[in-house]
Amino acid sequence: MTLKETSNHIMSTPRQKRTWQEMSLPANTNLRHVVPDPFPLDVRKLLVAGNRIQRIPEDFFIFYGDLVYLDFRNNSLRSLEEGTFSGSAKLAFLDLSYNNLTQLGAGAFRSAGRLVKLSLANNHLAGVHEAAFETLESLQVLELNDNNLHSLNVAVLAALPALRTLRLDGNPWLCDCDFAHLFSWIQENASKLPKGLDEIQCSLPMENRRIFLHELSEASFNECKFSLSLTDLFIIIFSGVAVSIAAIISSFFLATVVQCFQRCTPNKDSEDEDDDEDD
Incomplete structure (x- = not known):
């Protein structure tokens, strides 16, 4: 395996210790596991995009506690195990786009409280637990576009007080009663969407067509006020x-x-x- 030092700097310390600022792992279609050994422990920016890595070891961030930027795009990551981000206290930018994630469980990013940008675009996400982002109080940019989401609990977004930019386009949203609360949230926070309501489409129940959200209004969900959810029943x-x-x-x-x-x-x-x- 060959490691590429893309822009490292030598910093003067009493022991003349060399600090690696950025490391890049060249694309290698045969690589399926990432292990701590190849990288300097003080690396701050790590680029491992374009491989076939299927999982992030639970102890990965224990070894790389100085990581600020992790580019994990275009791999084969299937799930995020509980405790994956333990030790990632400095991580601010995380790109997990173009992987094979299907679900995000509660506390999926626990211990990554300093994240500023998180990209989960172009995965296969069909479900996001309402507590998936519960500790990300500094998160400003969240990309959930181009997944397989039909609905999303508003509690997921309410847990992000610093959120400024949100991508929700490219999902097969279903404009049913479960979507009503999310629609209200989107209307109130349209400024956080790059193109507002013009970029998101949803499918109408019982109709074989999709419409843009700007074609809907609160009145479109009036019947939901008198309907009961499965939980209510x-x-x-x-x-x-x-x-x-x-x-x-x-x-x-x-x-x-x-x-x-x-x-x-x-x-x-x-x-x-x-x-x-x-x-």
Whole structure:
């Protein structure tokens, strides 16, 4: 494997230690794993685009805690394991575009709290957990364009207070009731989209056509105000079943108490007959 030193600098230190500012790993279609050994531990900018790397080792950033910029474009990354970014306290720019990611779990970027730009464009993302970006309070640029997203929980974006630029175009958005809250958020934050509502399309339910978001309005989702989500239906059904069971148990308990009371209480007619016999 050949490493290319693209723009390193020699910095004067008491021990004359050489500091590598940037390292580039040439494209190699046979490389499927990235290991810590080849790179200087104090590298700050690492370019490994254009390979077939399938995973980032869990201890990668423990070795490279000085990394500020990581270009991981055009690889074969399939998932982000929990703890992948442990030790990445200085990482500010992360490019994971053109990989094979399909899901982002809760806390996928935990410990990467200094990220300023994150590109996840041109993957196969179909789901993003609402807590996927929960620690990225410094993130200003987020690229989710050209994925396979049909909907997105607004909580995902609400967790990014510093967000300035957002790419959502190129996804097969579905303009149903699940999309209504995201549409409201997009309307209120249209300035964060490079082309506003003109760059995003969605498919209308029951219709075989796509429209741009600027053709929609809040009135387009009026029927959603009176519709119930699947979660709401489950809650209603569960509540009804629970109430029915409670009513049955209460009735059974009450009937048992009444029966016991009747058995334990002397019969008045029997007492009267006994009194007559005594007379």
